[in-house]
Amino acid sequence: MSDMRATDRPTVQMVGHNPVLLWGMDTAERTHRIAAAAKLPFGEAPANAPRLLVDAGHAFDPAWLRTLAARPNHVLTVAGKPVIAHVTDSAAAAAAADIAAGRIPAGLTVMAHEQGGAMVNDELRKRELPFATPLTPATVAGVERASYVGAYKGVTDALTKYLWPEWALFLTRRCAAAGITPNMVSTFGAILCIITTILFAYGHYWPALAIGLFFMVLDTVDGKLARCTITSSKWGHLLDHGVDLIHPPFWYVAWGLGLYAWGLELSPPVFTTVMAVIIGGYVAQRLIEGAFIALFGMHIHVWRKIDSDFRLITARRNPNFVILAGFLAVGRPDLSIVAVAWWTAISLVVHLSQMAQAAVFKLRGQPIRSWLDA
Template structure:
């Protein structure tokens, strides 16, 4: 395992921290060696630049590779003391490597990009000169880089600017991702109670803030390199557990609101939503186990369908539409119907993938 070694000094703050501290966090998060042997393998990092952590992960398994920006080395996985000296000289001189370096060069500005499996997207990670005037643009690039490429329509189109502003405030104020998750968890519970008593507008407003914070905590963790196992489990645990409670509370709240569901409809709605929610999650898990990737990155249709599939945020749009016409009962019935339709779509896609594999066809992501 190579060490991750900073070269140079840069006092410019990014997300409220110095560049060398950011590099240290990247090294810890990605498991780089803590001790640097001057004659051993290492990844040299030019502190004149800020770069996406995806680059260090990419170069970790590629000895003899250098990532450059406008020809200047930004990151270099050197193997020998001679390579280290040559790269370090170029970094200190802010110059390009000589043609006889024997190293493989990757230009950060190249259009080829890298497939980020964790965030389900092909991306061109940023690498930019870190100067005060460039900080807002670099922070935006860092934030955009932390966004999932395949997600729901609200997260993709409505939340980004709100969440970016809150993420910046939290980073500069020293608010941690887990503290954001804690605030969101409280709001999630408040929204559930409001739905139960038929206070739907209050619940929607509270739920809206929670949903934005649900985006912020993950982005804050990635941008400030402060992700933790506890935070990841907490965030994903809340995401996984709370939606059925929201739907149940909404259905129950229709009575105090004045639009009660009869018993048969109530239990049909609850049964459909609970079964559909669990079954869809199981299908997604089965797809990952069988084919080694998320179902929503298989083909272009699957990524498009993820925008509107029966997850929390698209379902909230349906509930909002029902409430606008003072029929929250129609809204929850619509969520149940859309859950059933989405379940059928996911099941069909799973069977189609299995059939293609059985015929000898390859199952690969259209993003690869």
């Protein structure tokens, strides 16, 4: 919406009322939050001013409001019923009456949800058709699931993608029902992260892994809760991603120190080498990811399908967590941290190869496009 002048922004206006709650909000409150996030005015519009008429009987992904805001004289429909209509002339009152009656206002171009193409969400690294559906007491659970899935990253690690989506959905629902905010979840998670680090340092690996696993699930919950309840904030983003970025090296150092409690400590030269590889490789990979975005305008993990597949297992916290737990299960936590160092080095080589290949493509004049745009 940054390319839309303030005078061109339509006012979001509700049509009807729906007492059914979604993530603890009625449709008017949820739509108001979506409008605020999109920097669109909400409420009654001046006469003859453009407006987005939203039917209170439907719930929809926030992407639809942004899409319709940029498409004057269009209407999004579901099963032939209007959901959002962008009206630009003096017929707004008649259009609102039509929407209230479940009729498509005359003179608008129909965008049928059933025929809609998938959209690319760069922030969540995925391509999908955003949801739009009737909201009734019978559909709440399904709509919340659709909203949650819509807020989930498409390209991420294997644990986040396959192991705990259902765990995180359960916790996200409970937090929303209890009025727990995303920042509360992030703060509690940060405390668990610190406890995990301390336990690692004393060699209490299994309790630390259990608490660390809970923290990792909460690390998914806070973001999903923010997106589902439309409560994202700059501070929340900084807290969540700041903790994510900073804590992994502390976990690895603490794990290495905890080996003394097992009588399996690494020699000083080996310890120094292992930590240099892990921490140096971690920093280098994050720098490569940033450089790839700066040079090619996309995340390194969404360039080709193989790059997205490698993101499932690349040497980041969650895949490394599996390595740590795997060797610990056979009583060799010392090999755990050495294996993480090896996997970090291998992943760094892969990242460097991806960067080099993209550079060659660009030098040859070949376009660098995400496979999600195909």
